[in-house]
């Protein structure tokens with residue numbers, strides 16, 4: 001029984017490479033839900049207020065780098081496709097389809113820190 005549980009744990013860990021988890025507040029250590037993170041991601045300014053303890057949290061530089069990298073790669077691929085195959089509505093459709101996908105995975109990329117980090 002113990003062994004079986006261990007195996008299930010390992011499977012979960014392996015299917016979760018690089019620690020793709022929801023962000024955790026660095027002040028109260030509580031994990032934010034997808035919905036909370038998603039909503040808080042659209043607040044103006046760099047500080048995100050923890051819904052549990054009210055502390056200011058900041059998105060890490062790593063998160064910002066990854067998210068800007070994804071945006072750049074997506075745009076670059078679409079531009080390249082347009083250059084190679086000529087302008088096509090299909091690529092705009094792909095871009096529109098990619099946006100909600102990106103927004104859907106964004107909360108999983110978010111890492112929080114107590115101190116605001118410089119962008120680069």
Ligand SMILES: [Zn+2]
Nearest residue numbers: 025028050053
């Ligand atoms: Zn908190």
